[in-house]
Amino acid sequence: MTTNCALSSDLVDNTAPVGGAAPRGVAQKSSARVDEAGVGGTGGSTGAAVSGADDSDRLARAGLSRVVEPGDLAALKAFEGLEALQIWELLQQGAPGTERWTTRLAEAEPERDLERAAAAGARFVIPGDDEWPEQVEVLADAGQLTRRAGVPFGLWVRGPANLRQVLTRSVAMVGARASSSYGEHVAAELASGLSDNGITVVSGGAFGIDAAAHRGALAGSGVTVAVLACGVDVSYPKQNSALFSRIVEEGLVVSELPPGCSPTKLRFLARNRLIAAGTLGTVVIEAAVRSGALNSAGWAEQCGRAVLAVPGPITSRMSEGSHLLVRERDAVLVTNVADIVEAISPLGTRLTPYPQAPKSPTDDLHHDLRRTLDAVPVLNPVPATRIAGTAGLDLETTQQCLETLADLTLIQHEDTGWRLPPTP
Known part of the structure; x- marks a missing residue:
């Protein structure tokens, strides 16, 4: 079977990986029943397949997450103002203007995706569920970047934590894959400090700064969330498989893509909008002027979230993007955990006093x-x-x-x- 998306080597069959994002104007409230096995429930359950008329909205959203690419602008335009179930029915009817999704629609089996998620210990969370993080709905009015936009139809979630609860007080940490030892050390230290202060660290599970941030958070006393550009049952990069296993034990792995999906460049860019929208602020550590980390910072700006940057050596090209954010885009300069806490907290809140110069015996002499x-x-x-x-x-x-x-x-x-x- 040939499709227009790459197949995942992690699959045991030939299911084609696809993705989904809810068009702006698509109703976000679900009337679907949450079954006893916990699909779309409050977190901590393994999930199960969902069927029945009461779950038609959930099935439609699961199907759309496989048929429509994450953040697809064409879908935003074509389905403006329609609810998920209406979109799903139009696609199944082959309505005019839906031809581009025909190939993937023929392969979509939402019941099977829900079963597959349950087998992997995952669940599908949709608007209206107790676990749904309502803050991501800011994407409906956040515009577009790199031709990606929109609220996801739902989120595939794997792990014991409650997605809504852990994102309530959370910070994104992003940066270069080809990071320096300085950048990784800073990322781990800041993440550990945030974790110890009850702040969830969210990142993308990639090499470099992402992995260092996740490890730092795991070393602290809190949880961490990895937002992926592939299915929650796919370890990408494979070298981080052990890290993902640790995250799933205590935190969450999240994706808007259904099980088995492989990552693509555009999916990484679409994923960035979820990282930014779901958190209170985005901290950039080591980023080139043209980088995915700056794309995440751009989404944070458009979502009205705090943008922060850690300075690096002026000789390092990997820090040029971070310095650009501070110099030209009013990012908060980060030198310690307290700077981050202050930026995401109510006005006037600070974890520790500002650093003071050492007191000299001669300071008070007349x-x-x-x-x-x-x-x-x-x-x-x-x-x-x-x-x-x-x-x-x-x-x-x-x-x-x-x-x-x-x-x-x-x-x-x-x-x-x-x-x-x-x-x-």
Whole structure:
């Protein structure tokens, strides 16, 4: 069987990978029944196949997630204002203007996808479910980037956590795949700190900064969410299989693509909008001027979310994008976890005080004392008369200042005059 999308090597059959995004204007409220096995439920369940008239909306959305590419602008235009079930029926009827989806429609089996998800310990969450993260619906009005846009028809979710709950207080961390040791260290440290403060770390499961952020969050006391550009039962990249297994044990793996789907370049770009829309802010760590991380930052801007960037060496091309965000797009400069917490918290909230310069014993000296101290030599002691001349003060004032400075142990008196104490 030949289709217009790449087949996943992880599949045990020839199911074609496809994707889906709800057009702007598609009704987001579902009347579907959540079955006892937990499909679309509150999280922590394995899920099960859904059937029956009461679940027609869920089946339609599952089918659309396989037929329509994520964020497809053509679908946004063709199905403007229609509900998911109406779109599904139009496609099945072969209505004029739906020809581009005919090939995938012939291969779509939503019941089978739901069964396959259940077998993988996953579930399909749709609008109206308790677990549905309503914040992603901001995508209906967020415009488009790289010809991707729109609210997903639903989200395939794998893992024990509740998607809505863990995204309520969450931050996205994105960056270069070809990251430096500096970038990976910073990503892991920030993610661990956020996790310890009850903030969910969301990333894309890729090499480099993504993987470092996930590992850092797992090392902390919270959970992490990986939003994939493939099915939740597909490990991509394969080298991160062990990492995905750890994430699924405590957090979540999420995708708008049904089981078995392979990643493509456009799917990564479409995935970025979910990462940005589902979180309170996006932190960029090591990103070139042209990069997927800046695409995520662009989506965060269009969704009205906070955009933050970690600075890097000025000699590093991998940090040029981060510096661009700070210099030209008003991104928040991040130097520690507190900077991130402040950016996503109510106005005036800060985890720790701003860094302060070390306090010096001379900071509170009045003007005459400072002038006198500046006139005292480091090595060879000199008399008060000479210090008075250097300081530009009368002798009586100078003598009083010298005695005060001596009481503060800032100077010392010897047989021939005054000098600064030796350096320890």
